[in-house]
Each structure stands twice: as structure tokens, then as C-alpha cells.
Amino acid sequence: MPKSPLPTTLTRPLDLLRDLVPEPGAARPMAALTFAQSLGTGLFLTSSVIFFTRTAGFSADQLAIAMSIAGVCGFLCSMPAGRIADRFGARVPLAISYALLGPLFFVYPFVDNLAEFVVVAALIGICETGAGGPLRGALIHALFGKAKASGVRAQMRSLFNLGFTGGAALAGLALADGSRSAFIAITTANAVLQLSCAVIAFRLRPPADVEPVPAAPAKRSWVAIKDRRFLLATGLSGVLEFYLPVLTVGMPLWIVHRTGAPGALTAVLIALNTIMVVLFQRVASRGSETVHGSGRLLVRAGVLLAVACVLFALSGGRGAVWATVFLVPSLIALTLGELAQASGSWGLAFALPPPDRMGEYQGVFALARGFQQFLGPALVTVLTMSLGATGWLILAALFLVTGLAAGRAFTRQTPSDPAASIDAAAPKELTP
Structure with a gap:
């Protein structure tokens, strides 16, 4: 395994900041789009759950039902959205998705019954799935080509975290006010930001040096769901993405209920995670x-996530000081595993598909996130809260085995790989 460049880079903080600045050309409007969308x-x-339950009067169960339906609708639309991107290009459908999100967010605070709430939530789930998944991935590929797409997406993820953090901080002001007017101001601002994303997306054009992506045939294709190697990449990436419920569900519950560390440590660790990702x-x-x-x-991700889980297990039952001693390095290992998982997954998602099926493949790859969203929180909660340290060790074994399986499947050069360097590779049709 190659030595990580991270320690060397830590000695050059200016280089880290330069990495956040996109190169001239299409990357800059893409960065503006990403930042605006993440800010909204x-x-x-950050504020919607509190306002919907405290101000709008919906119960927690009603909110859970609406959000679950929205998630299912988005999940079911990921593959059709990818197919649309292949057939008609990703730019205009992506712009339409953002344009629809604008009025949907604007009317959100004015729904006053569960049926209306479910309909609006479902429509937002559908549009956000297209905007945040296959359409966005296909557009990045069309703008930058295979050689640069993964690096650009990594840069966009840093900017997304930066924008999201800024939006969360601004939402704190609205939460302090707690009024209906404050929530209307939030949804209106988000609606305006989504409309600005629509304008930016519509104006994006591939640079002259990027080869145009050929349009997919009109005939319906099932190539992506028959491509066993790509499905393996999707499944392994989805399992490794269980780092997210570990971070957002498992870690907070563990800190509060199974360690002597203060609950406020959760906020500190999540802030550290955000800074590292940025x-x-x-x-x-x-x-x-x-x-x-x-x-x-992905091998690196599996190893690091396994180490993080072992450290979480060791923090159980300890007092504030010793629990913190284990929790801080566990969060660092978790975040480094997250960074490796995101990069490795994007790399496979862009390198394996044939150029004229990029949207279709991105739609299939989005199923990995749906798998994690459906199963992850419940699985992590049951393992960590019911089995304690043993549950963390089971998660560690799951991450380690998955990472090693990814290494066995994808670190060996095969005839279907796009050569050692994507820059020099000619597009190849994959055999299922």
C-alpha cells in the first residue's frame, strides 16, 4: 500500500487551501453551484426537523413517514435519472431538477396536513436524487472526462462540506428565533439558492479539450445491472459507506450511553470530521x-474504518478522560477511512462504465447510498447499543473484510480496466 501523502501535506497548509480553489474553466462555476447548493x-x-415538529405541529412519527416515503421515491428514481442523462445529456435535466426544487422549498412551510407534506417531501426527494446523484455525476464526467472527474468530485465534496457548515451556522440564528417567520426565511433562501444552481447548471459547457460524450441509443439498456464487476463495486462501496451511520448515529449514542465523556464531545468530534474533510x-x-x-x-478505507471501530470499543465504560483518549483517534481514523472510501468509490464509479452509459451506471451506483440509508442506522444502532463492544468488533470485521475484498477485486489489472493511466486509455465497452 503506498504511503499516504497526508503527513507531508500537513507541513504545507497553503497547499491545502489552494486545493480548495478550482482551476479556471468549468470547475469554477461547478464550484459555485456546489457551494450554493450545500449552503441551502x-x-x-439543520433546522427543518425542529421547525416541522415544534412550529408546524407535525409529530415525530409523521415526519419519519414523510421522510421515509421521500427516500424511497428518490431511491426508485435514481436509475431512470441516469438513463435520462445518457439519452439527453445531464446538463438540462440537472438544471430542471434545481429549478423545480426552488418552488418546492418555497411552499414547504405552508403545507398544513400530512398528505400535502408527503407529496412535497416526495417531490423534493425525487429532484434531489437526480440533482445530487446520477445527473450530477454524469455532468462532471461530461465536463472533465474520466481523467479528472474523480479529483474534481473530491474538490466539490470539500466545498460542499464548507458550504453545509456555513448553512448550519446560519440556521442556528433561525433556531434561536424559533418563529414561523424564521423558517419561512430559511426555506425562501434555500429556494433562491436552488434556482441559482439551475441557472449555473444550464450555462455549463464542456471545455473544448474534453471529448464529447456520445449519446446512448434510444433503446432501453440493462447493461449496468448486468455488469457483475460494477455491481460488486457498488455493493462493496455501499458497505464501506456505513461509516456515515457510525458517525451520525453510532458515535453519538455510544458517547452518551456507554462512556463517561460529555455529550458535547459529539459536536467537537463532528466539527473535527468536517474540517478534515474540507x-x-x-x-x-x-x-x-x-x-x-x-x-x-478502498482497502485503505476498510482498514482505517476497522481501526476506528476497535478504538470505539475500547472507549466503552471508561471515564471522561480515558474515553476521550480513545474517542479522538477513533474519529480521526474514521474520517481518514471516509476520505479513502469516498475517493475510491468515485474512482470506480467513473472508471468502470462505458462513456455512453455513464448516467445509467451512476444511477445504479446511487443504489449503494440507498442501501446504506435504509439499513445502516438500524444495523449500527442494534450492534453498538445491544452488543456493546462486541458489536463494534463485528463492524470492524465487516469493514476489514469488505476492504480486503475490494482489494482482491480491483487492485489487479484486468483486460476490462481502462489501462494503468486513464489519460492514455481509449474508451472500452465493458463485458457483463
């Missing part, structure tokens, strides 16, 4: 330009 998302997600995601994406390199990144 941070504003809305600064290091671009650095961590090095090597994701090839299938081989992406496979090595």
Missing part, C-alpha cells in the same frame, strides 16, 4: 484516477 442544504436540514478530501483522492488505485483506496 445546510440551512434547511482540507484533505482532494489530497486523499490521489490514485483514484485508475481502477487499480481506487481499489487500493
